[in-house]
Amino acid sequence: MDLQSPVIVEVLLDLPLPRGFDYHAALATEEDVGRRVKVPWGTGQKVGVIRALKHTSTYPADKIKEVLEIWRDVPPLNARDWQLLEFCSSYYHYPLGQTVLAMLPPALRRVGGWQPPRRVRQPRKYPSQSSAPPLNEAQRSVVQAILQQPNFAVHLIHGVTGSGKTEVYFSLIEKVLERGRQVLLLVPEINLTPQLEQRLARRWPNLNWISLHSGVSEKERARRWLTAQTGAARLVLGTRLAVFTPLPELGLIVVDEEHEASFKQQDGLRYSARDLAIVRARQGEFPIILGSATPTLESWHNARTGRYQLHHLRERAVPGACLPQLTLAPTMQEGLPHWATVLHETLSRGEQVLVFINRRGYAPVLYCPNCGWQAACPRCSVRLVVHRRTRQLRCHHCGLEQVLHESCPSCGNVHMETRGEGTQQVEERLRNYCPSARLLRLDSDSLALKGSWERAREQILDHQVDILVGTQLLVKGHDFPDLSLVVVLNADQSLFSSDFRASERLYAQLLQVAGRAGRAEKAGQVWIETDYPGHPVLLALMQHETENFLDQELALRRQMGWPPFNYLAILRAEARDVGKVTVFLEEARQKALTRGGEGICIFDPVPSTLARKAGFHRWQLLVQGAHRASLQVFLASWVDELRALRSGRSIHWVLEVDPWDC
DNA sequence: AGCACGCCGACT
């Protein structure tokens, strides 16, 4: 090596450019690759990561600036970390610099965002009461089967609600920890609760484990992340963002509720934490476990074709627990609903009731019966939602708030009416049916205050509440043992959605809601209000035959050429000016058609589901590929052309690979 | 992405 030539480092920065920037760094060595640096940038400074050392640069020598600081107090990213980042950057067609910076905890991305702590904190210690409950036969055989393969393998555990999946995870985690390897446990955002953390703490009182999610303060998140990187933390419990945590001795990843949409990042680097976790396991040559009561069709297909190993947990682990009894009932236009009797019976037994309606507010429509006028958001292509308590009209997409109209702005009629029901109106209706029952409404409006979830949970567990009215928020990740009746309202709305994933999602949601009824020893009841009792999703649900449903749905996907039998990418574009959006997408389409590719199908640009949001017109262009590899080849050259399009400069656009909604 | 520079429309 030429000792005379000055050392140059290539630094990756958080910029939408597919290249690094060269700086002088006289004292840099190969050990510094993967370290964070402070560099001058224009008039200011930025944090970057050293990608490589070199001795020459194509950039004019007199313009190359000096690195201001190399932070050597923490370990550099290692070869495995780079392997994942490079895969991620190329697969999602996202600049490497932005990918690297996105994986760092926020405090480590900014100049002055991180000071090493004065004193090394002692890992938290909990009272020692480590207890591993005995596994049943089914659980034991799954654990045995998975332990037999220490190398890369994807295991899909299909476990019905209450089948004791978590104990299987814990048992496997324990074995891997004993072998001296680190473990990553990924759970949906909504499931990462203090209760889950306590459960881990009780199970491993003396283990150094950390929990990583967006609720942790920036400083603390960086501190915990670094303990994982140094190998001090042995177990990481985290949401999707934790999939990037550097873990030098990683030996197992568990993705619980693998079907959950929160594993998909919906802005910036639009990755699937589940898919990246699988890639990470393959790169690191260790097993990964996906678990769900309602696996995604992608995973199910891989299991059916033998690429994943399928394991079943068919029995409920809790002794005596049985499946809830399911009833479909037509909606009632007037008078008492069909479920009114069972509601009263349940309450009179002193048991709790959950009424599920996936729509907050009082009513989704305010209209004038005289002229037909409807309250719409001026900035979005949606109707405004009536919030009666605050006497407001609100847009749930852009946050716009208006005072509720007293009269029709179009014809002056003073008798305005609402249509449809939200949580607030259901709450009101239930107060009329059961005036003496104690009601609690749980949606993002009533839970806006910090700590209100915790308070509500205690009230419910303490049986200070008889009827719960709520949205999605209420259903996921929480068990309420006294709950024995679940009523699902307005399920029909999602029955005829145009999204090809609608059935899969509805099935998962309904099964999860149903699972809330009658845990423990009590048999529960579930009533679903529907006018389409013959719908395949409802039929499958009635039969409790998830695997048949998945097979049927898979056959339909194959027939229609939808994923997992084809691969998708979406080019999304938005701007205040519709013309600019459509011109860009049309040019993009022409480029795509000219380029073409094996098995590549280019669709026409169409408005997005939410065609206008906060004043921005949103359109999209779907690309379908028969094979993952050929789609990747096509996308790689297509994005280069897109970046060169002048019409793309005055709009926002993103390319999304494997979109979860289209 | 930011941030500067630069050139045309409607304002004190």
Place this chain on the structure above:
DNA sequence: GTCGGCGTGCTC
């Protein structure tokens, strides 16, 4: 006459 719109180019 200037304030400000956003189109264009640059950042090692």
